[in-house]
Amino acid sequence: MGLPMWTSPFPLMEAQAHAIVRAFADPSSLDPITEAVDIIARAENFRGAGASTCLAVAKTWVRFVGDEQWISRDELYEFAEGVESETGTLPIKVREWEKECYDLRDEVRSAWEGLEKSGKVREWLKDVGKNGVQDWVDLVYRVLDYARRRSSSASARL
Known part of the structure; x- marks a missing residue:
């Protein structure tokens, strides 16, 4: 378990x-032969893509490109299906808003930094979280809307 690169790390962890x-609770859920074949196949894919040394394969191993992090999370949750969590049922699939917000993270970060400089952060955060995760998702989209309005008004002044 660890922190792969180019991912949204904590949800993946x-x-x-x-x-x-799941693996500890039900060791028979793992098929050692299938797992070994998958590991070897993945390493061979990296070698075929240009990772010519063991170190290069190791460095590539922790980098997810494109949709790989979402596919990996979906596969992990599928494997863990049926395991109880403190918050109830595990998500079956990565939610679309997670993917979209991840892709827009630089735009959101820049806009949030602008809000911090303006001193409006407390106002924006008021009551966020009282109704759960959706409040935070809504905040991200509000910040994006703010950024885009700010950008278009700056463009209009030019």
Whole structure:
């Protein structure tokens, strides 16, 4: 378990943790032969893509490109299906808003930094979280809307 690069790390680690719990709770859920074949095939794919040394394969191993992090999380949750969590049922699939917000993270970060400089952060955060995760998702989209309005008004002044 660890922090792969170019991912949304903590949700991925949560999925890894659930899969680990499943493997410890039910060791027969893992097929050592299938797992070994998958590991060898993945390493061979990296070698075929230009990773010519063991170190290069190791460095590539922790980098997810494109949709790989979402596919990996979905597979981990699928494997862990049926494992209880403190918050109830595990998600079956990565939610679309997670993917979209991840892709827009630089735009959101820049806009949030602008809000911090303006001193309006407390106002924006008021009551966020009282109704759960959706409040935070809504905040991200409000920040994006703010950024885009700010950008278009700056463009209009030019």
